Amino acid sequence: xxxxxxxLVERARAGDxxxxxxxxxxxxxxxxxVALGIVKDPDLxxxxxxxxxxxxxxxxxxxxxxxxxxxxxxxIATHLSIDSVRRERRSQKDDLDSVDEGALFDGAEGILSTAxxxxxxxxxxxxxxxxxxxxxxxxxxxxHRTILVLREVEGLSYEELSERLAVPKGTVMSRLFHARKKMxxxxxxxxxxxxxxxxxxxxxxxx
Amino acid sequence: MSDCTIYAPMLTAxxxxxxxxxxxxxxxxxxxxxxxQARLADERAVDGLVxxxxxxxxxxxxxxxFSTQVMARLPVAAWRPDPSDRGLPTAEPLGALxxxxxxxRRHKLAAAASALAPALAAVALYVYLDNTGSGPAEFAVDVAxxxxxxMVLDTSDGPLVLLGEGSDGA
Numbered sequence: 559x560x561x562x563x564x565x566l567v568e569r570a571r572a573g574d575x576x577x578x579x580x581x582x583x584x585x586x587x588x589x590x591x592v593a594l595g596i597v598k599d600p601d602l603x604x605x606x607x608x609x610x611x612x613x614x615x616x617x618x619x620x621x622x623x624x625x626x627x628x629x630x631x632x633x634i635a636t637h638l639s640i641d642s643v644r645r646e647r648r649s650q651k652d653d654l655d656s657v658d659e660g661a662l663f664d665g666a667e668g669i670l671s672t673a674x675x676x677x678x679x680x681x682x683x684x685x686x687x688x689x690x691x692x693x694x695x696x697x698x699x700x701x702h703r704t705i706l707v708l709r710e711v712e713g714l715s716y717e718e719l720s721e722r723l724a725v726p727k728g729t730v731m732s733r734l735f736h737a738r739k740k741m742x743x744x745x746x747x748x749x750x751x752x753x754x755x756x757x758x759x760x761x762x763x764x765x
Numbered sequence: 766m767s768d769c770t771i772y773a774p775m776l777t778a779x780x781x782x783x784x785x786x787x788x789x790x791x792x793x794x795x796x797x798x799x800x801x802q803a804r805l806a807d808e809r810a811v812d813g814l815v816x817x818x819x820x821x822x823x824x825x826x827x828x829x830x831f832s833t834q835v836m837a838r839l840p841v842a843a844w845r846p847d848p849s850d851r852g853l854p855t856a857e858p859l860g861a862l863x864x865x866x867x868x869x870r871r872h873k874l875a876a877a878a879s880a881l882a883p884a885l886a887a888v889a890l891y892v893y894l895d896n897t898g899s900g901p902a903e904f905a906v907d908v909a910x911x912x913x914x915x916m917v918l919d920t921s922d923g924p925l926v927l928l929g930e931g932s933d934g935a
Contacts, residue, residue: 572845573843573844573845574844574845575836575843575844578836578839579832579836582831582832582835582836583828583831583832586828586831586832587820587823587824587826587828588820588823590823590826590828591816591819591820591822591823592819594819594822594823595815595819600822600826604826604831607831608831608834608835608838611835612835612838612839615839615843667800667803667804667807668803668804668806668807669807670807670810670811671803671806671807671809671810672806674810674811679812679813684811684814684817687811687814687818688814688817688818688821689818689821690818691814691815691817691818691819691821691822692818692819692822694818695815695818695819706815707815707819709777709815710813710814710815710816711815711816711819715779715782716778716782717782728774731774731775731777731778732774734774734777735773735774735776735777738777738808738811741815742807742811745811745814
């Protein structure tokens with residue numbers, strides 16, 4: 559029977575190297591996935607992921623079990639990931655959050671759902687789109703990549719996103735809408751699903 | 766400005782994330798807006814795709830060395846000794862070299878001999894054993910130096926023979 563996370567944390571605190579290594583192995587890919595989504599570069603994501611476990615080790619004494627170990631380590635990973643792209647964030651002065659008519663009506667509504675069909679979770683197209691996800695994310699501004707990762711991988715609610723990003727709930731909703739819409743347009747483009755072109759363009763919102 | 770600019774962002778909401786008022790107004794809007802119905806269908810169709818895509822990217826990467834690299838960056842002093850060391854104070858890192866060191870600590874004479882061996886390899890020794898036959902056996906050990914030859918150390922466990930390079934044995 560697999561040892562649970564809290565038991566491994568206790569043993570690691572007591573100096574059990576094998577227990578800490580087990581925690582690393584258990585969460586290394588998920589931590590890397592979070593880091594990759596935010597920092598884009600695979601080698602940087604690798605380094606940030608290792609830094610995250612270093613930070614976890616330093617802070618083992620602070621972990622009280624109020625949240626799950628998974629939540630705790632992913633929070634550390636996203637924090638370090640965001641820090642590592644701070645320079646990119648400062649250079650991007652786009653308006654990331656306003657939802658105007660131009661951004662909304664680009665003719666792309668329904669294209670993906672139609673193409674993915676009645677069982678979208680099982681379709682081959684979905685697998686193709688998933689394989690292009692890192693490409694799509696890398697074309698988004700860092701603020702959009704970040705909110706998508708926090709929402710989709712770390713699983714944060716609107717309220718948690720509002721607190722983590724220090725923005726109102728309305729901003730969370732509009733930023734998330736923007737990010738998802740851009741991501742969907744990019745994926746549809748990769749899949750050769752051409753929308754009816756409208757006034758909006760993802761390019762005009764890039765820094 | 767159309768109502769879609771207000772309600773489209775609400776389409777990403779999970780159960781319980783909209784207030785009762787927001788949820789009912791969204792419901793009314795969706796009933797009369799084909800574009801937002803299509804947007805909602807898109808949201809549902811790609812649900813979980815970001816996580817799936819990143820998980821795939823992580824699955825493609827070779828993590829066989831990841832944990833070893835992390836552990837190597839952590840201070841050795843952070844870990845307690847292996848219980849089989851019976852309380853020896855030095856905490857050893859994992860690995861073959863660490864296990865060899867632990868074995869040598871438990872067998873101190875062999876460790877001493879190992880330490881001496883490089884120096885002794887440059888010096889030839891020959892050993893003379895003499896058993897006098899009176900009472901308990903006594904072994905006198907004479908050691909002289911020449912060039913590469915075996916040597917015997919008189920130990921509490923009995924003679925320990927160290928073979929030199931190119932020797933025929935004792």
